[in-house]
Amino acid sequence: MIGLEAMANFTVIAKEGEARVGVLQTAHGRVETPVFMPVGTQGSVKALDPEDLRTAGAQIILGNTYHLNLRPTSELIKQLGGLHQFMGWDGPILTDSGGFQAFSLGDMIAHGIRKVPNSSNKSSLDNPTLKPTLAKISEEGVQFTSHIDGSKHLLTPERSIEIQLNLGSDIVLVLDELLSPMHNRDYARQSLERTHRWELRSLKYFQEHVADSINPNAQIFGIVQGVYDKKIRQAEAKWVAEQDFDGISIGGSMGTSEFYNGDDDVTAETISIDWAASKAIAKTVEWVVPFLPASWPRHVLGIGEIQNLFDCVQRGADMFDCVAATRRARNGSLYISPKQGGKVQNKYTLLISKAEYKMDAKPIDQLCSCYTCQHFTRAYLRHLYLAKELLYYRLASIHNVYFLSNLMSQMREAIQNQELQKLKKEWTD
RNA sequence: UCCUCUGUAGCUCAACGGUAGAGCAGGUCGCUGUUAACGACAAGGUUGUAGGUUCGAAUCCUACCGGAGGAG
Numbered sequence: 001m002i003g004l005e006a007m008a009n010f011t012v013i014a015k016e017g018e019a020r021v022g023v024l025q026t027a028h029g030r031v032e033t034p035v036f037m038p039v040g041t042q043g044s045v046k047a048l049d050p051e052d053l054r055t056a057g058a059q060i061i062l063g064n065t066y067h068l069n070l071r072p073t074s075e076l077i078k079q080l081g082g083l084h085q086f087m088g089w090d091g092p093i094l095t096d097s098g099g100f101q102a103f104s105l106g107d108m109i110a111h112g113i114r115k116v117p118n119s120s121n122k123s124s125l126d127n128p129t130l131k132p133t134l135a136k137i138s139e140e141g142v143q144f145t146s147h148i149d150g151s152k153h154l155l156t157p158e159r160s161i162e163i164q165l166n167l168g169s170d171i172v173l174v175l176d177e178l179l180s181p182m183h184n185r186d187y188a189r190q191s192l193e194r195t196h197r198w199e200l201r202s203l204k205y206f207q208e209h210v211a212d213s214i215n216p217n218a219q220i221f222g223i224v225q226g227v228y229d230k231k232i233r234q235a236e237a238k239w240v241a242e243q244d245f246d247g248i249s250i251g252g253s254m255g256t257s258e259f260y261n262g263d264d265d266v267t268a269e270t271i272s273i274d275w276a277a278s279k280a281i282a283k284t285v286e287w288v289v290p291f292l293p294a295s296w297p298r299h300v301l302g303i304g305e306i307q308n309l310f311d312c313v314q315r316g317a318d319m320f321d322c323v324a325a326t327r328r329a330r331n332g333s334l335y336i337s338p339k340q341g342g343k344v345q346n347k348y349t350l351l352i353s354k355a356e357y358k359m360d361a362k363p364i365d366q367l368c369s370c371y372t373c374q375h376f377t378r379a380y381l382r383h384l385y386l387a388k389e390l391l392y393y394r395l396a397s398i399h400n401v402y403f404l405s406n407l408m409s410q411m412r413e414a415i416q417n418q419e420l421q422k423l424k425k426e427w428t429d
Numbered sequence: 430u431c432c433u434c435u436g437u438a439g440c441u442c443a444a445c446g447g448u449a450g451a452g453c454a455g456g457u458c459g460c461u462g463u464u465a466a467c468g469a470c471a472a473g474g475u476u477g478u479a480g481g482u483u484c485g486a487a488u489c490c491u492a493c494c495g496g497a498g499g500a501g
Binding site: 039041042046047062067094097099100101103104105109114115116134147148173176178223249251252253254281299300301302303304305308320321322324325326327328329330331333347351353354355385386388390392393396 | 454455456457458459460461462463464465466467468
């Protein structure tokens with residue numbers, strides 16, 4: 001039954017400064033925010049099944065338009081009842097539009113850069129090397145060359161939404177283009193105008209087709225792009241805020257480069273790549289939030305390192321997705337709390353491969369109540385990791401997902417008690 | 430007992446008589462809308478031993494020691 005009294009999809013229930021606790025209603029249940037969303041690119045949060053996800057505290061997960069449409073195709077998934085049914089996850093799903101792949105398979109390769117620059121890849125920013133890419137952008141959309149079989153696929157804004165509706169996504173994202181720190185201002189301006197057109201095309205297609213999709217109560221989020229430039233970001237935020245979206249994703253949060261500088265207390269002379277990696281993301285959130293409707297959930301795309309979570313929540317962000325938790329887990333990097341040695345410098349992680357854990361009978365984190373920490377030692381996990389035992393990937397991923405879910409839960413409680421600053425201090429001092 | 434082959438990094442193997450290298454293991458790191466169970470870096474050596482030939486030997490010769498195979 002279509003709700004006559006169009007219930008708000010998002011309700012803010014507590015605030016501390018700009019930070020807020022909210023409840024997001026989706027077609028597959030409610031989500032308490034601020035929330036961390038594990039990434040399940042290909043219809044699976046790598047190494048975890050839906051039950052693992054639940055016990056690890058995941059409320060909502062992310063799926064991917066580009067990957068799922070290449071394989072097994074969104075039409076197949078639709079025929080099998082949609083992504084929820086296909087993968088056995090009955091909770092909320094947010095789907096990315098494929099915009100990130102246009103970037104990561106395109107200019108990110110061409111420019112030889114990483115999403116978030118750091119000192120170790122500064123040289124590549126200084127010396128771009130042009131390499132063959134798998135994605136080309138035009139007004140029509142993104143022309144992909146499949147990384148699987150080399151076949152060509154045109155992803156238009158309309159097609160992106162069609163795919164996401166086929167998947168039965170609860171939160172659909174408009175197709176956007178990310179800007180690389182290597183792009184010049186001319187390119188940036190043209191790209192942003194094109195992204196506006198893509199967003200409107202996405203929205204139109206969504207409005208015309210969602211009612212007939214397998215998830216008629218799906219929502220659609222706009223995306224605010226822009227570079228690391230205060231004025232541009234705010235103008236973009238203003239534009240997106242005027243459109244008929246259910247929420248917003250803040251995209252292109254990727255540090256910065258010497259080309260852009262919109263911050264008052266940073267000059268081209270003092271800016272550094274390291275500074276950018278740690279601060280630019282939070283600054284971007286800070287800049288755009290005042291221009292966004294308070295009733296819109298605010299999602300920061302692709303962000304999820306612990307310091308960034310604190311910085312962005314504090315500035316009014318509600319939702320985060322990030323591959324870091326699960327990728328780090330698989331690569332031997334496991335989250336630890338401050339009392340266990342976690343700090344900004346080590347990104348709140350330990351490297352389980354280190355020789356010092358060879359005989360360590362303690363859990364990863366003695367304060368953690370995840371399944372892994374309740375049952376297994378560092379020594380055992382190190383052994384599994386070095387032996388490349390499959391069990392390692394599951395146990396490590398359970399821990400990292402639980403750890404971030406639990407951290408977000410602590411943040412929600414802290415905000416309700418006006419103690420977010422105190423909690424942040426405990427983590428960052 | 431004889432014949433053949435073979436001894437190089439912890440392991441498996443490269444290197445025309447001309448600066449001994451690689452993969453793996455082990456070590457230290459990196460990872461932010463996943464092309465990522467991935468990637469980077471450093472370390473690691475009296476080339477089985479003892480002689481000889483040579484400007485120069487892991488490489489050629491001799492002996493010994495260790496291993497594999499064959500014949501008896």
